[in-house]
Amino acid sequence: MKIKDNYMTMSIKDRRTIVVSDIHGNIDLFKNLLSKVTYTEDDRLIILGDIIDKGPNSIELVEFVGELLKNEHVHMVLGNCDCIFDELEEDYLYNYMQRRHTLVHEALDKLGKTLDDYESQSDMAKDVHKHFSHIHDIVRDLPLMIETEDFIFVHAGLDHHDYMNTSRYNALNMPYFYNASHDAEKMVVVGHFPTCNFVEDGPMNNNIKVNEASRIIDIDGGNQVKYSGQLNALIIEYTGDTYTLNTLAVDDYKRQVVIQDFEVAYQVPHTFTYPHFEIEVFDGDEYFTQAKHIHTGIDFMVKTEFIKAVEDGYRLKDDYTDYFMDVSIGEEVAIIDDSYLGYTLIMKDGITGWVPEEVLEQAI
Numbered sequence: 001m002k003i004k005d006n007y008m009t010m011s012i013k014d015r016r017t018i019v020v021s022d023i024h025g026n027i028d029l030f031k032n033l034l035s036k037v038t039y040t041e042d043d044r045l046i047i048l049g050d051i052i053d054k055g056p057n058s059i060e061l062v063e064f065v066g067e068l069l070k071n072e073h074v075h076m077v078l079g080n081c082d083c084i085f086d087e088l089e090e091d092y093l094y095n096y097m098q099r100r101h102t103l104v105h106e107a108l109d110k111l112g113k114t115l116d117d118y119e120s121q122s123d124m125a126k127d128v129h130k131h132f133s134h135i136h137d138i139v140r141d142l143p144l145m146i147e148t149e150d151f152i153f154v155h156a157g158l159d160h161h162d163y164m165n166t167s168r169y170n171a172l173n174m175p176y177f178y179n180a181s182h183d184a185e186k187m188v189v190v191g192h193f194p195t196c197n198f199v200e201d202g203p204m205n206n207n208i209k210v211n212e213a214s215r216i217i218d219i220d221g222g223n224q225v226k227y228s229g230q231l232n233a234l235i236i237e238y239t240g241d242t243y244t245l246n247t248l249a250v251d252d253y254k255r256q257v258v259i260q261d262f263e264v265a266y267q268v269p270h271t272f273t274y275p276h277f278e279i280e281v282f283d284g285d286e287y288f289t290q291a292k293h294i295h296t297g298i299d300f301m302v303k304t305e306f307i308k309a310v311e312d313g314y315r316l317k318d319d320y321t322d323y324f325m326d327v328s329i330g331e332e333v334a335i336i337d338d339s340y341l342g343y344t345l346i347m348k349d350g351i352t353g354w355v356p357e358e359v360l361e362q363a364i
């Protein structure tokens with residue numbers, strides 16, 4: 001199966017178009033986003049795949065999207081995680097289920113069962129198919145791609161040449177497409193790989209990234225995947241034949257108020273993201289340690305708790321930024337992680353960075 005075997009074309013010039021990707025079972029955040037963009041039935045809504053798995057409420061989200069899809073202006077393309085019903089008998093399923101919360105966990109919960117209640121994986125698969133075929137039906141026949149006057153919407157990516165011949169597998173799974181290229185003379189809008197992975201330098205962020213030169217827009221805010229992930233919306237509006245793009249993001253982190261100004265006079269912030277986690281480690285204390293990022297050769301200070309000792313050296317335990325955020329009294333910021341010694345990881349305007357814990361209201 002290739003893209004040319006299962007795609008749709010449409011005009012999107014007649015009304016506002018809202019594009020959302022990778023909701024991953026986070027129905028509350030999706031509803032919050034719809035309300036924040038003041039979504040109505042007169043808008044066009046394009047869901048760019050991956051409504052299932054990782055987040056808490058995949059089944060409810062699929063049901064909700066199923067209701068939305070009854071409106072002729074609502075469309076969804078297939079994402080790799082939406083194929084879980086085709087994977088119930090695969091060897092890797094139980095292994096995947098140990099690493100991620102999945103629709104199968106939810107299905108078994110609803111049936112009051114655990115994997116141990118089944119003689120075989122095949123029995124489990126049959127039971128899930130039997131009781132959740134109405135959920136499967138909603139994601140069963142989704143197109144791989146939607147093509148409009150100026151845009152192509154696809155979950156993961158297109159082949160470098162002859163995009164209509166892109167395989168189903170690549171359309172759903174292609175990694176790092178934002179760094180790749182394509183031969184479609186249109187803007188290609190994708191999700192699948194969080195935009196945070198493409199921050200090469202500067203502060204960590206999960207905002208929508210637009211590459212005009214390669215005609216690629218990545219909108220995956222890393223919701224349910226990255227520790228400072230968010231759910232992004234791309235909003236496309238036409239005046240005649242000219243479109244404008246706007247973005248909006250929501251997250252569900254708790255807020256705290258800043259009670260003390262904090263400002264760093266000079267810094268060159270770095271961000272190191274998946275998969276380049278190897279570091280060399282030098283002097284340090286319980287707060288920060290001097291380190292070198294192997295892949296880029298950059299020297300930086302790492303929060304000591306972020307260092308993970310492995311067999312052959314040291315690694316960052318996750319994506320890392322060494323950015324210290326300027327904040328002012330009275331500002332409200334999102335708290336990403338307040339479990340570190342002396343410093344808190346916060347987010348402001350989609351940017352993630354550190355502040356000393358005493359600048360926040362609940363500091364002790």
Ligand SMILES: [Mn+2]
Pocket residue numbers: 050079080081155172191192193
């Ligand atoms: Mn995906």
